[in-house]
Amino acid sequence: MKGCDAFQEVDTSTVFEPITIRSSNIKNPEDGILKLKEAIELIRQNKTGPVHLSIPRDVWDEEIDYSKVKEVILPDQMDAEELNENIGPAIKLLEKAQRPLIIAGAGIFWSKSAEKLSNFANKNKIPVSTTYHARGIFPDDNPLFLGMIGVRGTEASQFAGKNADIILALGARLSERTMTGVGPCRIIQVNLDKKSLKGDINIEEDVGAFLDRVVDLNVRDSSNWLDELAEYARYYEIDTSFDDVPVKPQRAIKEILDAAEDSIVVDDAGSHTTWVTLLQKIKEPGTFIFSGGFAPMGYAIPASVGAALAKPGKTVVVIVGDGGFQMTLQELATISELKLPVTVCLLNNSSLGIIKQWQKMHYGDTYQVELQNPDFTKLAESYGIKAIRLNSPGEIYPAVKKAVELGKPYFIEVVVDKDEEVPLPSWFIK
Numbered sequence: 001m002k003g004c005d006a007f008q009e010v011d012t013s014t015v016f017e018p019i020t021i022r023s024s025n026i027k028n029p030e031d032g033i034l035k036l037k038e039a040i041e042l043i044r045q046n047k048t049g050p051v052h053l054s055i056p057r058d059v060w061d062e063e064i065d066y067s068k069v070k071e072v073i074l075p076d077q078m079d080a081e082e083l084n085e086n087i088g089p090a091i092k093l094l095e096k097a098q099r100p101l102i103i104a105g106a107g108i109f110w111s112k113s114a115e116k117l118s119n120f121a122n123k124n125k126i127p128v129s130t131t132y133h134a135r136g137i138f139p140d141d142n143p144l145f146l147g148m149i150g151v152r153g154t155e156a157s158q159f160a161g162k163n164a165d166i167i168l169a170l171g172a173r174l175s176e177r178t179m180t181g182v183g184p185c186r187i188i189q190v191n192l193d194k195k196s197l198k199g200d201i202n203i204e205e206d207v208g209a210f211l212d213r214v215v216d217l218n219v220r221d222s223s224n225w226l227d228e229l230a231e232y233a234r235y236y237e238i239d240t241s242f243d244d245v246p247v248k249p250q251r252a253i254k255e256i257l258d259a260a261e262d263s264i265v266v267d268d269a270g271s272h273t274t275w276v277t278l279l280q281k282i283k284e285p286g287t288f289i290f291s292g293g294f295a296p297m298g299y300a301i302p303a304s305v306g307a308a309l310a311k312p313g314k315t316v317v318v319i320v321g322d323g324g325f326q327m328t329l330q331e332l333a334t335i336s337e338l339k340l341p342v343t344v345c346l347l348n349n350s351s352l353g354i355i356k357q358w359q360k361m362h363y364g365d366t367y368q369v370e371l372q373n374p375d376f377t378k379l380a381e382s383y384g385i386k387a388i389r390l391n392s393p394g395e396i397y398p399a400v401k402k403a404v405e406l407g408k409p410y411f412i413e414v415v416v417d418k419d420e421e422v423p424l425p426s427w428f429i430k
Contacts, residue, residue, distance in 0.1 A: 013025045013052065020050050021049040023053075026056065027059075029062045029064040029068075030068055033068045034068075048106070048107075048110050086201055086202065087210075089201050093188060094166060094217055094219060095218055097165055097222075098165055098222070099165045100164060100165070100167075100222060101128075101160045101168070102121060102167075103128075103149060103167055103168070103169045104117055104128055104129070104131070104137050104170050105133060105169065105173065106133035106172075107172065107190075107191060108207055109134065110171070111171060113208035113211060114138070117170065118138065118142070120215070124219045125219075125223070127225075128145055129148065129149035129153070129161065130148055133293075136287060140282065150175075150180055152274070152277050153180075154232075155232040156232035161182045161183060162181070167182065168188050168190070169191075169199060170210070171207040173193075174189065186201075188201045188203070189203070190210045191203075191207075192204065192205065192206055238250060240254040240279070243393050245393070246415045246418075247392055247417065248420050249272055249420055250420075252393075252416055256317065256319060257279055257280055258397055259317075259397045261404070262287070263314065263404055264287050264288075264315070265280065266300045266304045266317070266318045267300060268324040270320075270354055271321065271357065272319055272320075272321050274423070275422065276290075289303055298325075298328040300318045300319065300320045301318060301325065301332070301344065304335070304342045305334050305338075309338075309340070314341075315343070317345060320344065321346070321349070322351075322376070323352045325344075325376075332380060332385060332409075335383075335409045339408060341407040341408060343400060343403040343411075344380070344409075344411045345400060345414060346376055346412070349416050349417070350371050350372075351370050353421075355369050356370075376413045387411035387412070388412055388413070390414050391414065391415040396414055
């Protein structure tokens with residue numbers, strides 16, 4: 001029936017192609033087994049992202065020779081000659097650098113190479129900036145840590161990025177948001193994804209394997225460079241000492257983050273995301289989870305389910321806006337049914353806040369961004385989840401702390417100042 005415009009037929013493989021690392025239509029059972037094995041092997045190689053397999057119903061119903069299941073699929077082999085060609089020039093650049101900088105991306109996390117990165121940076125005294133997605137991958141209290149680079153970059157990271165002579169990008173895509181913090185320099189980029197490589201020297205390799213190969217670098221003394229960087233701030237200075245009622249969102253988020261302590265924090269997309277970015281200090285990799293390059297609203301509630309199931313010994317704290325929450329609120333049913341230790345903190349400003357701010361800034365007026373919200377606490381209670389509503393400074397910290405200590409589903413609505421806007425980088429406003 002394929003290709004005959006049958007009921008519900010659509011070329012899903014083509015639809016998913018741009019947003020997956022591989023998308024395939026399965027033609028027969030043997031093809032299905034082969035593609036599934038290839039997909040598993042891709043993930044084992046630390047290539048991140050979903051794999052889509054479209055399997056027709058009739059293929060599911062067919063039997064297959066079990067020997068096909070046992071066949072071994074060999075992983076894709078890196079081009080050893082090309083790797084060796086590029087590693088030499090990369091080492092030479094690093095060894096002659098006077099103002100080196102490491103930009104660490106999420107590939108470090110997926111490669112499980114945080115310790116290797118720390119050892120490499122400490123041994124060679126090379127400062128480290130992270131992308132937004134790699135926050136927490138390098139210890140915040142390490143003197144070599146400069147903070148995040150790019151759109152929301154710290155003073156230290158932005159200065160380093162603009163003045164470095166050699167940048168070593170490890171497991172980072174170097175998106176346009178990251179590159180706003182980078183000046184003219186030579187870039188060595190290491191990434192498993194060939195499509196992401198755009199440096200002066202490109203190495204298509206797992207970052208952990210690369211770090212193993214450059215363990216014996218003989219770099220120049222960089223103490224003058226480090227002294228220069230020490231003059232710049234590595235953290236954001238955000239005033240949260242407001243006593244307004246309804247509470248300012250930055251004050252509310254500060255209290256939530258302080259009370260969350262060692263919990264996994266899952267952040268949604270919205271105006272609150274900026275405050276979380278500016279206020280959150282991450283103690284260990286994997287404890288701050290957020291939507292990636294697509295920044296989809298509605299991410300946090302279902303993501304909290306995954307986080308709680310993946311780390312059964314951890315409590316989870318969600319920070320979500322009223323707009324994003326209403327896109328996937330049905331997952332409260334899953335949280336309740338599985339009795340997951342998830343505390344949902346909903347910041348209610350009765351609007352799509354960041355869109356509202358952008359509309360005012362660019363068009364002088366707003367359109368369809370004010371929300372007529374339901375009673376969120378009653379909604380949560382209808383799923384069998386204990387819920388409270390708060391709106392004042394000082395109330396939020398003890399409420400979140402108590403909820404986390406209970407280790408059960410809990411819902412906290414925080415009514416915040418609907419007119420408070422987020423700070424924007426100066427070049428955003430131009």
